[in-house]
Amino acid sequence: MVKIKIAITGTPGVGKSTVSKLLVKKLNESDNAERWGCQNFEYINITDAVKENKLYSEKDEEMDSYVVDFQKLNDYVNNIIKSKSKNLIVDGHISHLLKVDYIVVLRCNPEIILNRLKERNYHKNKIKENVEAEILDVCLVETLENSDNVYVYELDTTNRTVESIVDEIIDAITHKKTKYGIVNWLDDYFYMMD
Numbered sequence: 001m002v003k004i005k006i007a008i009t010g011t012p013g014v015g016k017s018t019v020s021k022l023l024v025k026k027l028n029e030s031d032n033a034e035r036w037g038c039q040n041f042e043y044i045n046i047t048d049a050v051k052e053n054k055l056y057s058e059k060d061e062e063m064d065s066y067v068v069d070f071q072k073l074n075d076y077v078n079n080i081i082k083s084k085s086k087n088l089i090v091d092g093h094i095s096h097l098l099k100v101d102y103i104v105v106l107r108c109n110p111e112i113i114l115n116r117l118k119e120r121n122y123h124k125n126k127i128k129e130n131v132e133a134e135i136l137d138v139c140l141v142e143t144l145e146n147s148d149n150v151y152v153y154e155l156d157t158t159n160r161t162v163e164s165i166v167d168e169i170i171d172a173i174t175h176k177k178t179k180y181g182i183v184n185w186l187d188d189y190f191y192m193m194d
């Protein structure tokens with residue numbers, strides 16, 4: 001039975017975890033499960049998996065983040081798919097760097113990202129880095145660099161309900177749709193860069 005690995009990527013604060021959790025729930029509902037070969041979808045949050053399983057080489061104190069060991073992370077993900085015989089939803093802002101079948105790149109208005117990251121009390125350097133990454137399409141560009149034989153679907157979540165975003169993703173993966181180049185934050189939000 002073919003198994004599918006779907007990466008949900010995007011700048012921190014874009015809504016990956018919120019969307020991924022509802023996506024897994026909906027995909028595992030019975031009528032959807034049948035379409036996917038009756039195999040359940042397993043959810044992996046990369047940040048949690050890296051911490052819990054020590055899939056890092058070092059900790060970056062200044063940015064309060066871990067330097068991920070990609071080899072270990074890839075092995076971890078592949079082991080799950082082999083041993084549990086499940087489809088996977090991998091949630092994380094580096095999930096597009098893994099070997100997956102489908103990459104969903106979530107986008108969101110940079111002003112909204114800024115406010116969400118402020119609410120998280122991130123260090124100002126980390127907020128700036130992430131807001132600029134959203135404006136400059138960093139996750140999308142990295143995705144396209146890593147997209148040989150991968151379906152890429154970019155989706156603007158701004159002012160959308162989580163439910164409607166999830167429905168669009170299910171439609172996209174079901175029909176193997178690809179779409180990207182849908183936002184241009186740089187023209188409208190250049191003032192946020194300095």
Ligand SMILES: Nc1ncnc2c1ncn2[C@@H]1O[C@H](COP(=O)(O)OP(=O)(O)O)[C@@H](O)[C@H]1O
Pocket residue numbers: 010011012013014015016017018019116157160161162165
């Ligand atoms: N479509 C949406 N509409 C409104 N709020 C959202 C939406 N998606 C996410 N959020 C909110 O934005 C914040 C960040 O979402 P989260 O899923 O944690 O992002 P990420 O996992 O990408 O860092 C959370 O407070 C979440 O409730």
Ligand SMILES: [Mg+2]
Pocket residue numbers: 016017018
């Ligand atoms: Mg998250």
